Amino acid sequence: MAQEAWVEAGFREGAFVLRAGGAWRVRGAAALDRKLQSLDPGAARAARIDLAEVDSLDSAGAWLLLRTERALQTRGIEVSVENLRPEIEPLLRKVERSSQVVPPGRARRRGGRGYRDFARRVGEATFWCLAQAAELVSFLGLVTIVIARTLLRPRRLRFVSLVNHMERTGVTAMPIVGLISILIGVVLAYQGADQLRQFGAEIYTVNLLGVGILRELGILLTAIIVAGRSGSAFTAEIGAMKVHEEVDAMRTLGLDPVEILVLPRLFALLITLPLLGFYANFMGLLGGALMSYATLDINFPLFVRQLQSAIFGWTFWLGPLKAPFFAVVIAVVGCYQGLKVSQSAESVGRLTTVSVVESIFLVIVLDAGFSVVFSYLHV
Amino acid sequence: MSDASRGNGAEPPIIRIRGLKTRLGGRAIHRNLDLDVRRGEVLGVVGGSGTGKSVLLRAIVGLVPIRAGTIEVFGENMAALSDAERRRIESRWGVLFQDGALFSSLTVAQNIEVPLKEHLDLSPELMSEIAAMKVALVGLPPDAGAKYPAELSGGMRKRAALARSLALDPELLFLDEPTAGLDPIAAAAFDNLIGDLQKSLGLTVFLVTHDLDTLITICDRIAVLVDKRVKIGTMTELLRDPHPWIQSYFRGPRGRSALAAQGVAGEG
Numbered sequence: 051m052a053q054e055a056w057v058e059a060g061f062r063e064g065a066f067v068l069r070a071g072g073a074w075r076v077r078g079a080a081a082l083d084r085k086l087q088s089l090d091p092g093a094a095r096a097a098r099i100d101l102a103e104v105d106s107l108d109s110a111g112a113w114l115l116l117r118t119e120r121a122l123q124t125r126g127i128e129v130s131v132e133n134l135r136p137e138i139e140p141l142l143r144k145v146e147r148s149s150q151v152v153p154p155g156r157a158r159r160r161g162g163r164g165y166r167d168f169a170r171r172v173g174e175a176t177f178w179c180l181a182q183a184a185e186l187v188s189f190l191g192l193v194t195i196v197i198a199r200t201l202l203r204p205r206r207l208r209f210v211s212l213v214n215h216m217e218r219t220g221v222t223a224m225p226i227v228g229l230i231s232i233l234i235g236v237v238l239a240y241q242g243a244d245q246l247r248q249f250g251a252e253i254y255t256v257n258l259l260g261v262g263i264l265r266e267l268g269i270l271l272t273a274i275i276v277a278g279r280s281g282s283a284f285t286a287e288i289g290a291m292k293v294h295e296e297v298d299a300m301r302t303l304g305l306d307p308v309e310i311l312v313l314p315r316l317f318a319l320l321i322t323l324p325l326l327g328f329y330a331n332f333m334g335l336l337g338g339a340l341m342s343y344a345t346l347d348i349n350f351p352l353f354v355r356q357l358q359s360a361i362f363g364w365t366f367w368l369g370p371l372k373a374p375f376f377a378v379v380i381a382v383v384g385c386y387q388g389l390k391v392s393q394s395a396e397s398v399g400r401l402t403t404v405s406v407v408e409s410i411f412l413v414i415v416l417d418a419g420f421s422v423v424f425s426y427l428h429v
Numbered sequence: 430m431s432d433a434s435r436g437n438g439a440e441p442p443i444i445r446i447r448g449l450k451t452r453l454g455g456r457a458i459h460r461n462l463d464l465d466v467r468r469g470e471v472l473g474v475v476g477g478s479g480t481g482k483s484v485l486l487r488a489i490v491g492l493v494p495i496r497a498g499t500i501e502v503f504g505e506n507m508a509a510l511s512d513a514e515r516r517r518i519e520s521r522w523g524v525l526f527q528d529g530a531l532f533s534s535l536t537v538a539q540n541i542e543v544p545l546k547e548h549l550d551l552s553p554e555l556m557s558e559i560a561a562m563k564v565a566l567v568g569l570p571p572d573a574g575a576k577y578p579a580e581l582s583g584g585m586r587k588r589a590a591l592a593r594s595l596a597l598d599p600e601l602l603f604l605d606e607p608t609a610g611l612d613p614i615a616a617a618a619f620d621n622l623i624g625d626l627q628k629s630l631g632l633t634v635f636l637v638t639h640d641l642d643t644l645i646t647i648c649d650r651i652a653v654l655v656d657k658r659v660k661i662g663t664m665t666e667l668l669r670d671p672h673p674w675i676q677s678y679f680r681g682p683r684g685r686s687a688l689a690a691q692g693v694a695g696e697g
Binding site for chain 1: 598
């Protein structure tokens with residue numbers, strides 16, 4: 051097509067003369083920009099821009115011309131544009147008219163470096179955390195009210211949705227929960243046996259497995275897996291519905307989003323998480339038993355007998371006791387973050403991350419709290 | 430573009446489609462479709478729902494696979510191009526999608542800068558100046574550049590999307606129902622804007638629309654999709670076409686009033 055854009059500067063009769071030519075298009079704009087930025091009109095009082103050889107122009111080129119003209123004018127130089135071809139004039143006028151307002155500089159850049167900025171960010175993050183906690187607690191309150199209302203009229207609970215979510219959060223999680231539990235049982239048995247063998251107390255590997263898995267690891271790992279699998283799914287699903295205004299549509303149709311979206315997910319987790327925890331305990335002990343048999347020659351009947359003597363009182367029931375609390379944390383955080391999504395795809399991703407991190411964090415904090423309480427109660 | 434290049438029979442068409450066949454979901458959408466778009470014209474594409482107006486647009490820009498036939502844009506057979514050549518061609522056209530399709534995580538100005546960053550090596554200052562200029566060019570207030578798409582009204586979003594499609598100063602602009610979902614005043618303003626930009630920037634416009642007013646105000650020629658093919662002509666030529674769909678489209682109550690309002694000679 052047309053030849054490349056060029057610009058030449060010179061002086062004639064005391065005036066600064068700019069001769070431009072070629073195709074002043076966006077493709078050559080980078081080079082033109084550099085050239086035009088480096089122009090120096092010196093002490094000239096007048097300038098002439100000669101466009102005789104400009105054979106095509108687009109809006110980027112027009113902007114460069116106008117910018118140069120304005121830059122010269124702000125230096126108090128009289129500028130005249132010459133030999134403007136009729137076919138490029140409309141565009142130049144159009145850009146001129148629409149860019150009367152001086153464009154602002156770079157939009158929205160939050161600056162600041164150094165320790166002051168650091169302090170500011172720490173403060174902001176602290177307030178953010180506190181606000182999150184407050185919002186989460188108030189959402190929990192809202193959910194509790196809706197649960198109470200639903201318990202008065204149980205027909206309002208969406209049964210089909212509940213079963214669907216039970217399948218998605220429970221049944222389909224079984225392979226991964228089972229596999230990880232077996233592996234943890236194997237690892238625990240192997241490490242425990244290694245240490246206890248030094249005292250000739252290999253048989254206590256079974257006690258280690260029983261107490262470790264039943265009291266802590268079984269349900270904790272299950273809750274973490276479910277938070278990663280289902281908590282993120284809750285946020286993403288509800289978030290996508292928010293983006294497409296489906297949640298708003300529900301409200302206008304007189305449907306309560308908490309009742310329709312949150313309750314089935316919450317109840318599904320309340321039912322499936324204890325079951326998954328039980329299943330994880332079983333698989334963990336199975337993995338431990340396999341490993342004990344392989345490395346310690348503890349056969350299966352011996353393993354079971356030793357396990358019976360190791361497990362007493364509450365130990366077996368601690369997992370199922372903690373599970374509903376973890377379920378509430380995962381479901382409430384997941385759904386709450388989903389409902390917080392605004393109308394952008396990016397916020398879905400961001401809040402899904404927040405949801406997973408927050409629910410895993412809260413699950414572990416809660417678990418630590420339970421440990422303290424249980425030791426206080428001697429159970 | 431110079432006046433000489435406008436509607437000159439000797440010049441090759443900017444888009445040339447021969448024997449196009451497309452299928453979608455197991456159903457033939459176009460069969461043996463021929464279409465020429467001349468340089469510098471505004472071509473309006475109309476047709477009933479499901480006749481494949483948007484599919485035709487998407488086939489040309491390469492978003493829908495074609496089953497048979499050739500599509501030439503700027504004289505190059507799109508199917509035969511390498512990836513690099515394709516990208517070069519793609520930077521010479523702009524597409525305005527029906528819902529704007531602005532990137533929701535970027536501000537309007539950043540949206541406009543996306544193609545600039547991708548295809549050119551401009552300084553950040555020039556880039557933001559060009560973005561601000563495009564924002565002004567499509568008639569948005571200057572502060573719109575720093576806003577996110579979700580903070581804009583429907584009409585403003587359309588304008589912002591138009592600004593992004595004009596970012597690289599394309600020669601060819603594809604518009605998919607630009608006035609759908611706008612109120613009549615905003616729609617008329619958008620029509621004027623497109624017509625105005627088309628004249629001053631020398632664009633060729635491929636415009637899919639349902640809006641009769643848009644057709645009458647800014648289109649040079651109209652392509653009607655009927656029976657999986659196109660019938661093309663000026664408004665007056667099409668008014669004489671006996672095809673029942675074309676007749677009911679232009680002669681229906683809405684067609685009549687739009688024609689009357691614009692003073693186009695209807696014969697009925």
